Amino acid sequence: MRANDEIESTGTAGPTKIDTSTEAAHPTAAAVVNGGDRSGTGARDGRPPRRGSATAQRSSGPLPTKRSQRRYWTMIIVLAVASAGIALGILAWDNPMPITDPGFWLIAELRLTNLVVIALVALCQSFGTVAFQTVTNNRIITPSIMGFESLYVAIQTSAMYFFGVTAIVELKGLVPFIVQLVLMVGLSLALYGWLLSGRHSSVALMLLIGVVIGGGLGSVATFMQRTLTPSEFDVLSARLFGSISNSDSSYLPVSIPLCVLACLGLYLCSSRLNVVALGRDMTSNLGLNYKGELLKVLFFVSILMAVSVSMIGPMVFLGFLVAMLAYQFADTFDHKRLFPMAALIGFVVLGGAYFVMKNIFYAEGVVSIIIEIVGGGAFLLVILRKGRL
Template sequence: MEKNMLKKFLGISIIAGILFLAIIFLFYDSDMDFNYIIPHRMLRLATIIVSGICIANSSIIFQTITNNHLLVPSVMGYEAIYLVWQSLLILLFGTASIPFLGSLGIFVSSTIIVLVYALALHKYIFPLCKGDMYTFLLFGFIISLVLITSSQIIQLSINPGEYSVLQGMIQTSFNRADITTLVITMTIATASIFIIKNSLRILDVIVLGEYHAKSLGVNYSSYLNLWLVIIAILTAISTSLIGLTAFIGIFISNLTYSLTNSAKHKHILPLASLLTILIFMITELLVEHFFNYKITVNILVNLVCGTYFFLILLFKKNHV
């Protein structure tokens, strides 16, 4: 009973923190400009919320099916293929690709590229692994390294001016989305979250491992395929919406596990989503009002989360 009260108090506290930061985010230094500044900030706030939910759910579910708390979907190369695509756009079309495609065109094309890549992995690579998740992860890791190297080769052919534009396209940013992009993202994310919500008990069983899941009557292969598709969709839309996020998934998931001390996904997933939103809001406020845009959200998030990841590897080997 006491644990349930603590969990409720924790959840309420985080929600209160988010609401407080949201008010600051919307109205601080805005001159109460409801014609441009506040509507624009509302769009950014919605982007933070949607991307936070997508990243939290995809990271937690990926760790559930891999039974490893130090892995995130980017290990499969989803972010790497996004990086290659953005680099190719700049190489082939230069900075003209931005006004030509627009934010919606870049978002849609990036999402399609990531999903096609994920489908290719699922259709051609996964069957070769004969259901062995660890072999599949190894394939993904190797392909990810190849794609990152390919993007670096492409970037060497880009002139310095266009390279700086490319850096702006791949850094984590909540300023890219327009209302149309956000509506599309929210629709896809809502459908995915609905599927997840209706399968929370299955996730609780799958976390026990393949053998135990099958012995309890779960169609492990079918659900594994479903979760891989959901993860690919959530990762594709979050990456296309805000850019590369790297270590945030590891940081959020392990922090959530520590705070909830529970294996039930009905507790883990909502808290992870709230924590991701909270951290994104804190970093965005720091970048905007404290650092005055001298650093990016990507740098700040990766610094904190990368340090936490290092400490996990160093002191908490039991998390693996």
């Protein structure tokens, strides 16, 4: 009787008070108590929340607090300004003509091709790596694990081994570029379709077989390289470094549409990628075809990686570095916000590396060296400070 009296007296005294710390930690539970307001910011019994309370400041979106929103947009603005500065530096630095002279713009126009290549590779690596890490549910691996770089190395080495130095020169054209794209995309689609279309499909098995194929192609390429003459090996080595100078303006009419369509396709799948990131069981329970979404995303990723590798050569560490920094700076798992952040970081990293190597070390185009140094240092810093990615 005494307990019932206490319950009745509590019920007549008014609504139950809830600790604001509990509401901040569990906004969904607070919303249920607040009369069904799902955002966690609504009033109880029609009364507005107190100013400065945790419920008034939080929301259920990907950026739940005003502080996280300010941080995200501040980073976007800073990266956009840095990208514009790097682009201007690439076009104008060490230009012998004054900016008012028509010759200045002629020289800047010649440098514009490299700037477009940097933007394309940054888009391909950023979008492709973030999407690949999402569907594989692993923040350490990159699409290079599927053997794209190894296939590129095998193609270049085979051309040198069977046809000599002249074959390397002849491979720098639109037709060889398209052939490399078709081979890379075809190999990846055959691998995806075979391993993910069966009844017992497994992403882990797909990754394992990709590692084996990549290792096998690398071993064959290494064997052929050891039989080359020193002069042939020097010419081949220049093509096997990730370098902006490996690109050609004739590649752009094919690579630009492919890159734009694949990036647009992944961006339109952002909300579905948010669900796929929850895992196979949760995705199926929420009504999505997990296998279909997986194949669609991997198809776009294979196009992006094939374009990137065929344009400038192997760039193993760039995608990992960009994805890692994007998660750190964006502080959200929403792909609609991760993709733009990753693209800007990719341009800043790749464009900055190109500017430094060209104007300080006078090693024009060879950007893979500085990217691996910076990327390895950033990886160790994040691991040692936070203990996680």
